[in-house]
Amino acid sequence: MPLNRRKFILNHAALATALLPLGATVRAKAVYASGLSEVFKDDFFLGTAISNKTLSGSDPAMFKLIAQEFNTITAENAMKWQSIHPDHERWDWRLADRFVKFGHEANMLMIGHTLIWHKQTPPTVFFKSRKKQDALISRDLLLKRLRLHVQTVIDRYKRQIALWDVVNEAVTDKGRWRESHWYDIMGEEFLEQAFRAAREADPSAHLMYNDFNMEKRQKQRFIIHILNILRKRGVTVDGVGLQCHVSLAANAPSIDALEAAIINFAKAGLRVHITELDVDVLPNAWKYKGLHIDDLPIDSDPLDPYKNGLPARIEQQLAERYQALFELFIKHRDKIARVSLWGTSDDESWKNDRPVIGRTNHPLLFDTQKRSKKAYDAIYNLKVKRAP
Ligand code: XIL
Secondary structure, X not given: OOHHXXXXXXXXXXXXXXXXXXXXXXXXXXXXXXXXXXXXXXXXXXXXXXOHHHHOOOOHHXXXXXXXXXXXXXXXXXXXXXXXXXXXOXXXXXXXXXXXXXXHHOOOXXXXXXEEOOOXXXXXXXEOOOOOOOOEOOHHHHHHHHHHHHHXXXXXXXOOOOEEEEEEOOEOOOOOEOOOXXXXXXXXXXXXXXXXXXXXXXXXXEEEEEEOOOOOHHHHHHHHHHHHHHHHOOOOOOEEEXXXXXXXXXXXXXXXXXXXXXXXXXXXXXXXXXXXXXXXXXXXXXXXXOOEHHHOOOOOOOOOOOOOOOOHHHHHHHHHHHHHHHHHHHHOOOOEEEEEEOOOEHHHOHHHHOOOEOOOOOOOOEOOOOOEOHHHHHHHHHHOOOOO
């Protein structure tokens, strides 16, 4: 086993004996420990995503905060194909190397995100000519590119990274293969080939399939079905990532639907990871997707209501939503290996620009000043009852 990985496991002995409920004495110690991951150490790994802004060094306080609160990190963008491998012969490891350096120094569990996705992948991967993007390359050539990419990235980081989101978002909410260049050129086979390549590159890695809206039943069933087929062909997928980009409303999605997803994936023999948790507090604006908030029609509903902060009532609702989610995760801690937030402080959340650009969302546990929010206290208090 690579040295760094062994060091990690030794340093996280309590975590590595995974998810076994520990005795009351050990839990009592947590009262004095600081940081949220410490508080959940008997339950699951607790993580966050690191932005390119942080990795490029312009926000040292963010590194400090992450090291204090979390024990797991995912690169929000730095390891995606277009960042790390922008052209056939060109690799740019700078930000990904910083991610791994920080993870190593702070003794973090590191997640490799993501090897094969239809987004944030240069078009040159799929087309015959740089100029004319109409002719797709052959299945054989794309397979060669897939294998080269997957194996080069894993090879570079396998001493430090043992968990990989191998394939991201290959299935639609209705439970069909997503139309993408991967699917158009290789058909269903791309999923299997991606996992085969990853397994060959690091036989002992923990390999995951990651997707959003995993509470949708048709999507769930289809994913379990295709991962079972892979298993029968000798390609084992170890875990499944539920992104969990949820909304404030209790039915979007409901706790019951999420619970069913956790149970169904676990029953199918997959470790469950909550990979990209955030709670969108803004009104639905999907019909204006891609527009800037200043360019919306004059008569559109108020879509950016919390520019100057969250009213106490909504702050409270956010805390309650986070509390309900974490109650669920704790209840199923025997199935859940990790819970990762998609970012640390509200100012850098991708939700400020999606689906409408330039709004002020408040989806995370820390505010724009990096102060912990009520939502933080709500989940902290689930584990540590402070003296009144
Ligand atoms: C998002 C990042 O947060 C944004 O900064 C970027 O512009 C687009 O991608 N599912 C995933 C993540 O698996 O990689 C996405 O991250 C969010 C949705």
